[in-house]
Amino acid sequence: MGENSKTVRLGILGCANIARKVARAIGLSPNATLCAIANRSKEKAEKFAAENGFPASVRVYGSYDQVLEDPGVDAVYFPLPTSLHVRWAVMAANKKKHVLVEKPVALEVAELDRILEAVESNGVQFMDCSMWLHHPRTAHIQDLLFSVPLSANNSIGPVRFIHSTSTMPATPEFLETSLLWDQPNQTLATIHCSFLSHTSMDLAICGSNGSLHLRDFIIPYGETIFVAGIRDCGSKPSTKWLEISGKTQLVVDAVNKSLELGCKSVCL
Known part of the structure; x- marks a missing residue:
């Protein structure tokens, strides 16, 4: 747990460029620490860790499953392609890991519903990366x-x-x-x-x-993290973010429908 028992320990699945910014933000946060990074290629994960100056304490894995199996990881951040979100977010929730997913969360509302059902049934916190809401x-x-x-x-x-x-x-x-x-x-x-x-x-x-x-x-903002309260104090995950992500996904689905119709207007 480290010196501060309220520190939230995060793992990152994937080495996309956006993960560089999020990793820096985690390092600057007073109540979070990066403890694991994974890629399908361990060599790429090692290179990513070296390029970003991660401390030796950060565990480097050659598969996403290893992060989900790591008992020292409280929450997982997903900078993966949207098409992979539903698979890995559901798996993470089933492993009792809290979930932070890049936007857009899913390809369609049905996929988002699968993610939200998994986090709710497992009592873990879900959030997407729409940072301006937290400023x-x-x-x-x-x-x-x-x-x-x-x-x-x-x-x-x-x-x-x-x-x-x-x-x-x-x-x-x-x-x-x-x-x-x-x-x-x-x-x-x-x-x-x-x-x-x-x-x-x-x-x-x-x-x-x-x-x-x-x-x-x-503008990015380091909001007080919910995970420590859930882990240490028996707090309940906030459902506010599930509703907000759901509304956002409805808009994304409408945009896709408009494209299918030759960019005609679509009403929600």
Whole structure:
């Protein structure tokens, strides 16, 4: 367990580039430590560990199963291709490992349901890697929108319009996606995601009494980890993140359906 009994011990399945950033974040976290890394090629895992300066205490494996069998691993992070998530996330949950999955979590809602069923039946925590949800600014925005009385001077008031963009340049095979959200209470939202545009992370929220603008709303954040409370204090896994990931997966499925229909609009 180390000097701090509340430290959460994480294992990583796969050596994708995004795992480099997450491994650095784990190293900077006061309540988490990286204890294992695995790849289907042990040589690649060893090279990955050396390139990223992992301490000698990090165990290097040549198969994913070895991480799941490691009793010194509390939680597992999956930077694997989406098509592999359901298999390994279900296996990890069945081994009583808490699960942190890269986004998108699954190829379709049916696969996500299999993952969520496994984590719930095994009493382990599930989260995906949508990091901006955990930033303190996001909580402050929620307070401005929902917690502050509408009569207060610093209230944005009832939300009328939301516009967000998340874009970055990539290779030509990627696509652009635009979503339109029209609620019965006169709230309209446009959400634009693209791998064909310059990097942008913009958010604008306009209400009856004010507006809010952010140019960098997608920022990694080290949230207090749930796993230690579950492991050490008998806490129950939070189900909030299951619901959020489920809604996200519905949007992903709608995007896939739109592509199948020749990029026609799809209503949720």
